[in-house]
Amino acid sequence: MNKQQYLDLCRRRLLTSWGLMCRVVYGLTLAAISPTALAQVPNGIPANGSHRQEADQPLASSDTSHEDPRIKRVIVRREGDDGSKSYRIPAMTVTPKGTIVTCFDIRWNGSGDLPANIDVGVMRSTDNGDTWGPMIVAMDYDQNVANSRDNGVGDPAILVDRDSGHLFIAALWSFGDNGWHGSRPGLDFMETGQLVIARSTDDGLTWERPRSITPQIKDPSWRLLFNGPGTGIQLIDGTLAFPAQFKNAEAKPSSCFIYSTDQGENWKISPAAIPDTPLTSESQIVQLGDGSLLMTMRNETRDPQRVWSRWEWTSELANGRWVDTRLDVTDPVCMAGLTRHPSGVVLLSNNNSNRRERMTIRYSRDEGQTWSEGRLLDPRPAAYSCLATLANGEVGILYECGDSGSVETLTFARFPLEWVTEEKAK
Numbered sequence: 083m084n085k086q087q088y089l090d091l092c093r094r095r096l097l098t099s100w101g102l103m104c105r106v107v108y109g110l111t112l113a114a115i116s117p118t119a120l121a122q123v124p125n126g127i128p129a130n131g132s133h134r135q136e137a138d139q140p141l142a143s144s145d146t147s148h149e150d151p152r153i154k155r156v157i158v159r160r161e162g163d164d165g166s167k168s169y170r171i172p173a174m175t176v177t178p179k180g181t182i183v184t185c186f187d188i189r190w191n192g193s194g195d196l197p198a199n200i201d202v203g204v205m206r207s208t209d210n211g212d213t214w215g216p217m218i219v220a221m222d223y224d225q226n227v228a229n230s231r232d233n234g235v236g237d238p239a240i241l242v243d244r245d246s247g248h249l250f251i252a253a254l255w256s257f258g259d260n261g262w263h264g265s266r267p268g269l270d271f272m273e274t275g276q277l278v279i280a281r282s283t284d285d286g287l288t289w290e291r292p293r294s295i296t297p298q299i300k301d302p303s304w305r306l307l308f309n310g311p312g313t314g315i316q317l318i319d320g321t322l323a324f325p326a327q328f329k330n331a332e333a334k335p336s337s338c339f340i341y342s343t344d345q346g347e348n349w350k351i352s353p354a355a356i357p358d359t360p361l362t363s364e365s366q367i368v369q370l371g372d373g374s375l376l377m378t379m380r381n382e383t384r385d386p387q388r389v390w391s392r393w394e395w396t397s398e399l400a401n402g403r404w405v406d407t408r409l410d411v412t413d414p415v416c417m418a419g420l421t422r423h424p425s426g427v428v429l430l431s432n433n434n435s436n437r438r439e440r441m442t443i444r445y446s447r448d449e450g451q452t453w454s455e456g457r458l459l460d461p462r463p464a465a466y467s468c469l470a471t472l473a474n475g476e477v478g479i480l481y482e483c484g485d486s487g488s489v490e491t492l493t494f495a496r497f498p499l500e501w502v503t504e505e506k507a508k
Contacts, residue, residue, distance in 0.1 A: 145458040152501050153459070156214070158184065158205055158480065159492040164217055168193035169203070169492050171311050172468045172480035173240045178247050180473030182207040183286040184480050185220060185251055186492055187236040193489050196261030196275075199225050200234035202253050206286050210472050211494050220289040221253055221280055231258050235278065235292070239324050241314030243345055249282040250346050252309035252324050255292070265306040267331060269297050277308045277326075281346060299340055299351040305329040307351075309340070312366050312419065312468045318373065321399060322346055325365040325377065328354075337365040337379040337389075341399060355379065355391045355404050362389050366420035368428060370449045374402075378420050378430065378450075381413065386436050388413040390450065411453055414438055419469035419479060423499055431467040431479055434458070438465045438488045441481055445502045457502055459495060463488035472496060 159169040168189035176182055188203040202221035207214050223233040238253040254261070255276040265275040271294065278292035300307040310325035317323060323341040330336065336354035343350075356362055361382035367375050375393040387409040395402025411430065418432035428450050434442035441464035442456040459479070465488040467481035476496045484490025 196256040197231035199232040200236040239310040254308035303331040335363040337362040364417040368422040417466040419467040421469040
């Protein structure tokens, strides 16, 4: 089935019944996984700015915490599903109705990044992840436009406005060669990658056409500005915020965040969390009990630790400042998940390795100042991940993983908070 045939089929499904749910079998039994599974190893961005990866390496582990029967797992997307060769970049939120809404890249022709034939897909679950509805295409630009290089859009992040119930997806639209490497200074879509946002007003069933907010917030001298990816948040005062990143005029990347105080109509941008070094990119944020924002960032200087900083503010979000910048938690230079449970426990999902493997959940009871050693969720190759608190109070994670490569599936897992916190903090 090609892309157009799939879209036609999807429209017919949506017109006939949105209530149809696809029962997914819990067929993934991690106790049987071979300890010699292969791990995908990122070598990051060399000085010339090009991504490359080393050959997969063998993995061994004696940790059996991933075998706990309290962990429930479902494979949400697998390579080849609905005619797409790859699915990547998990993002997830939970709506006021309790619906889990995930979004991700539909990488039709392969696992490579933009520019490529990539759309943003959505899948929903109304029963805490037991079953999932059909895939919805939320963002799709016409790949047949001349000189568009497949006109792809991807690397999504998602958030929910709990006051209105509306959902927002932010993503990068690349017309031509305007992805991570090719995007240039400017504001127009012909010059630079576009940070676009789409809204859903019906719990994620349908999505408005995406609009670019690049002219509102991008410095024209920067080469690129776009979102997280992963999950955005709503602050206690109702402000909507997405983690973001930009490449300045010298092509040096920095993490930041964008925010809206009028329910997503207009957006503003924070200063760079770290304007100089270490270089940072993909990030996630949570609001702490004192109102400040904790950000965890991918470390682009290749130090095998995550970068952390906190946005401290009082009456006006725009008048804050970054404080407490530090390095902490082993990381192989990858995107990670971050969330704050209603109990006040902050949770982190990332690879407890110098390779993309061993998806691990850590917790902090002191607002991210110190972290537990972590509990192993999945010993296999794994990469990007996203966390959320479910309607039943359990923790949900959507993450990339596989038996022989880190991006073979998008897998959803859920577990009680106690599964994590039973392990003592360091």
